[in-house]
Amino acid sequence: xxxxxxxxxxxxxxxxxxxxxxxxxxxxxxxxxxxxxxxxxxxxxxxxxxxxxxxxxxxxxxxxxxxxxxxxxxxxxxxxxxxxxxxxxxxxxxxxxxxxxxxxxxxxxxxxxxxxxxxxxxxxxxxxxxxxxxxxxxxxxxxxxxxxxxxxxxxxxxxxxxxxxxxxxxxxxxxxxxxxxxxxxxxxxxxxxxxxxxxxxxxxxxxxxxxxxxxxxxxxxxxxxxxxxxxxxxxxxxxxxxxxxxxxxxxxxxxxxxxxxxxxxxxxxxxxxxxxxxxxxxxxxxxxxxxxxxxxxxxxxxxxxxxxxxxxx
Amino acid sequence: xxxxxxxxxxxxxxxxxxxxxxxxxxxxxxxxxxxxxxxxxxxxxxxxxxxxxxxxxxxxxxxxxxxxxxxxxxxxxxxxxxxxxxxxxxxxxxxxxxxxxxxxxxxxxxxxxxxxxxxxxxxxxxxxxxxxxxxxxxxxxxxxxxxxxxxxxxxxxxxxxxxxxxxxxxxxxxxxxxxxxxxxxxxxxxxxxxxxxxxxxxxxxxxxxxxxxxxxxxxxxxxxxxxxxxxxxxxxxxxxxxxxxxxxxxxxxxxxxxxxxxxxxxxxxxxxxxxxxxxxxxxxxxxxxxxxxxxxxxxxxxxxxxxxxxxxxxxxxxxxxxxxxxxxxxxxxxxxxxxxxxxxxxxxxxxxxxxxx
Numbered sequence: 001x002x003x004x005x006x007x008x009x010x011x012x013x014x015x016x017x018x019x020x021x022x023x024x025x026x027x028x029x030x031x032x033x034x035x036x037x038x039x040x041x042x043x044x045x046x047x048x049x050x051x052x053x054x055x056x057x058x059x060x061x062x063x064x065x066x067x068x069x070x071x072x073x074x075x076x077x078x079x080x081x082x083x084x085x086x087x088x089x090x091x092x093x094x095x096x097x098x099x100x101x102x103x104x105x106x107x108x109x110x111x112x113x114x115x116x117x118x119x120x121x122x123x124x125x126x127x128x129x130x131x132x133x134x135x136x137x138x139x140x141x142x143x144x145x146x147x148x149x150x151x152x153x154x155x156x157x158x159x160x161x162x163x164x165x166x167x168x169x170x171x172x173x174x175x176x177x178x179x180x181x182x183x184x185x186x187x188x189x190x191x192x193x194x195x196x197x198x199x200x201x202x203x204x205x206x207x208x209x210x211x212x213x214x215x216x217x218x219x220x221x222x223x224x225x226x227x228x229x230x231x232x233x234x235x236x237x238x239x240x241x242x243x244x245x246x247x248x249x250x251x252x253x254x255x256x257x258x259x260x261x262x263x264x265x266x267x268x269x270x271x272x273x274x275x276x277x278x279x280x281x282x283x284x285x286x287x288x289x290x291x292x293x294x295x296x297x298x299x300x301x302x303x304x305x306x307x308x309x310x311x312x313x
Numbered sequence: 314x315x316x317x318x319x320x321x322x323x324x325x326x327x328x329x330x331x332x333x334x335x336x337x338x339x340x341x342x343x344x345x346x347x348x349x350x351x352x353x354x355x356x357x358x359x360x361x362x363x364x365x366x367x368x369x370x371x372x373x374x375x376x377x378x379x380x381x382x383x384x385x386x387x388x389x390x391x392x393x394x395x396x397x398x399x400x401x402x403x404x405x406x407x408x409x410x411x412x413x414x415x416x417x418x419x420x421x422x423x424x425x426x427x428x429x430x431x432x433x434x435x436x437x438x439x440x441x442x443x444x445x446x447x448x449x450x451x452x453x454x455x456x457x458x459x460x461x462x463x464x465x466x467x468x469x470x471x472x473x474x475x476x477x478x479x480x481x482x483x484x485x486x487x488x489x490x491x492x493x494x495x496x497x498x499x500x501x502x503x504x505x506x507x508x509x510x511x512x513x514x515x516x517x518x519x520x521x522x523x524x525x526x527x528x529x530x531x532x533x534x535x536x537x538x539x540x541x542x543x544x545x546x547x548x549x550x551x552x553x554x555x556x557x558x559x560x561x562x563x564x565x566x567x568x569x570x571x572x573x574x575x576x577x578x579x580x581x582x583x584x585x586x587x588x589x590x591x592x593x594x595x596x597x598x599x600x601x602x603x604x605x606x607x608x609x610x611x612x613x614x615x616x617x618x619x620x621x622x623x624x625x626x627x628x629x630x631x632x633x634x635x636x637x638x639x640x641x642x643x644x645x646x647x648x649x650x651x652x653x654x655x656x657x658x659x660x661x662x663x664x665x666x667x668x669x670x
Contacts, residue, residue: 298645
């Protein structure tokens with residue numbers, strides 16, 4: 001009898017505990033709902049709480065939540081199709097409104113999808129691609145660019161700073177998306193463009209363009225190599241000719257001077273007796289006659305004089 | 314589990330406290346078992362139930378915090394404290410819940426690649442998968458670039474880490490990607506590939522840190538390290554071609570330079586030779602002139618002593634020397650037709666065979 005009473009008491013206690021006590025986690029806030037109607041204020045203090053057995057508790061996360069958008073294909077103002085992936089952070093700021101307007105997180109997500117996607121779409125399609133990729137502090141010093149392909153790009157404006165740029169674009173998206181949030185009990189903390197990429201067909205085009213750019217640079221390098229090589233060889237040729245002609249000029253000068261000197265010496269010596277010189281020099285040249293020479297002597301030359309007559313005339 | 318047993322011995326309190334029945338002091342295990350086996354009676358059943366309760370309680374009343382961790386203690390969902398490394402006690406039966414957060418460990422997130430543990434020789438193995446979605450981005454000149462990077466971070470505040478954001482790590486990934494793309498998008502591709510790395514890293518780190526601080530996420534970014542930064546795969550061969558062409562340019566220039574280095578010294582030597590030869594000629598010419606004129610002057614001096622005799626002597630001596638070596642001597646007389654061959658014995662004997670013909 002005593003034990004069964006004890007057991008009944010225990011069962012009642014457990015029953016009461018399980019229906020009347022509830023726990024709120026540090027990360028949560030809750031609303032007590034009675035027959036579908038929210039009762040009392042939002043409970044955001046964590047710990048063990050009490051309710052009536054017929055009341056339900058709806059829990060909501062108190063923390064900052066992540067919203068991750070689908071990758072969407074959007075044309076920019078310049079008609080390039082790009083893939084945009086956005087991410088956002090939000091929190092349930094007003095659980096009561098949240099409960100009545102979107103009911104739960106899944107409902108909230110679909111609403112966020114609709115709102116953020118459409119705002120992003122609006123913003124991206126009215127913005128140039130440069131504006132989305134670059135930031136407001138875009139600053140390129142054209143004089144420092146050493147990539148020749150860049151200077152030749154016609155489709156590109158490297159100097160103009162974006163009116164908005166990535167950060168302010170995100171800011172604008174956030175501002176616009178936020179307008180619709182209070183009635184959902186949601187506070188949107190930020191919206192960020194996570195990824196921007198070309199769609200695959202554009203990507204291939206861009207790749208082809210990049211390849212062509214690189215190839216033209218490669219060609220330029222090769223041509224430069226040939227040019228420089230020719231220049232060096234030309235310089236060499238000039239230098240060689242200079243050296244050679246200089247040498248032969250100097251050689252001729254030396255020879256000329258020597259000839260002049262010799263002439264002077266000969267002249268000085270021979271002018272002492274010009275007649276004897278020609279006699280002497282003639283005899284000298286006779287010595288140079290060789291085997292193949294034919295000598296014609298007059299019969300009355302000095303050589304034969306004594307063959308005809310031994311007496312002096 | 315030896316810890317548990319020791320713990321039970323040291324703290325017999327809960328067990329004895331829950332013990333019912335007439336006896337005091339902790340029950341012997343054997344007795345309890347025999348009670349159980351004995352079955353029947355609610356008292357024995359209750360006793361067994363209490364024992365199970367006691368063991369469960371003992372097992373759930375302590376926890377160990379590793380040196381690199383901090384433990385957040387929650388009682389009925391509310392945080393009541395943070396425990397430092399060591400052995401700690403808590404309320405059992407899941408009343409106190411513990412969440413461990415590795416606050417001292419340096420954690421990292423990889424973008425564009427994944428390491429898969431350590432392979433042979435202690436080298437890190439990397440996944441062969443391509444994470445192009447993560448790594449491919451646009452540069453300020455609207456080209457594409459493939460950037461791989463790592464974010465190293467530490468959980469600075471376990472409370473904030475657990476209760477400020479639901480998915481702090483995922484947020485960190487999202488923000489890292491967003492920030493890296495913004496920073497890279499604000500630069501030229503060539504800049505990102507070459508000189509911009511250090512600046513991009515520090516800029517990205519600061520921006521990610523600012524964002525994470527804005528969310529109050531309790532995450533501290535230690536560093537952002539860029540890994541492979543390359544053009545997209547399809548374009549890489551073209552980039553390599555540029556490098557090759559650059560090498561080729563250098564090679565051509567070097568070859569030309571080499572030829573110059575070969576030719577110039579050689580021709581310079583040649584030039585010196587030409588000049589030297591000319592100098593040799595000059596010396597020879599002048600010397601010969603000096604010699605000949607000296608000889609002439611000497612002979613002339615003697616000649617002047619006896620001009621007639623010397624003249625005749627020189628003439629005859631010369632003919633004497635010249636005639637034997639000369640091939641043919643013809644004597645011509647005035648009024649006679651045709652020259653008369655003279656002293657031509659050798660020659661005619663040599664010419665005989667021809668005459669016979």
